[in-house]
Amino acid sequence: MTRTCATTTRPDELDPVLELRAPADPVHLGPLRGVATALAGQCNMDLDRLADLRLAVDETCSTLLRIALPGTDIVCRFRLSPDSFRLAAAVSAPPEEADAPVERKFGWHVLRTLTDELEITRGPGAGPDRTAVTIAFTMFGGDAV
Template sequence: MSEFLAGAEAETGSPDAIELRLAARLEHLPIIRSVAANLAIRADFDLDSIADLKLAVDEACSTLITRAAKDALLSCRFLLHPNEIRFSAAVLSPSDEEPSRDSFGWRVLTTLTDSAESWVDGASADGRGCWVHIELSKRKIASG
């Protein structure tokens, strides 16, 4: 089991952590975008920040889905902090390459978020591939 999933299980009891596990298919993107938008609305993010988070989550998940092994699950986790939402996603991939930081998609992620990271874990226990991760954060704009 990846550290991502182990960490998510450790936080299951927290009301500030929400996890989704879906088949790694592009048709599931609207579900994940809707959750991101709903959480940002409830956290009182401004409209531009809500749109930015939705687009960034969509890009991160799209990137991972296109790398997914056949019949893989996409694991997504939202961590809610008073002024920030952190989003992590991981998928089992037959490739051990992390997403390119020179791609247009990566530029979208770094433009729309306050931070974005990606990495690859070693081979999975069943030998089907490696876990590819993307984590991003979006902070609430200070009102004043």
């Protein structure tokens, strides 16, 4: 199912980061959502906020899986603190798919409603005819909401 899973802490940031890499295939959407929900339980989120987070993870990963090049991976980086959860998910996509106006689609409006911070970035991919597409969001829990 997953190929690697490692926890690291960057010296300039105190919040732990967990990176999860899986083949960019919709069959892995359930486990990605499950890992995100389990991790978010550490971020002082109530049940309603956890349900919103599950939907946000689902929409983020689904959007990226639709444009991912076959045979590539989706890379999810989770950053946790007692009062916040951040997901940055990335795939390699063909340039014509990467440049599609994701921000105009209904799913993007759903993400904007569910999350506290949301961004999409596009940049050079690892190789010719590849564009790296990352969707990142932050949700706050506890007293930070």
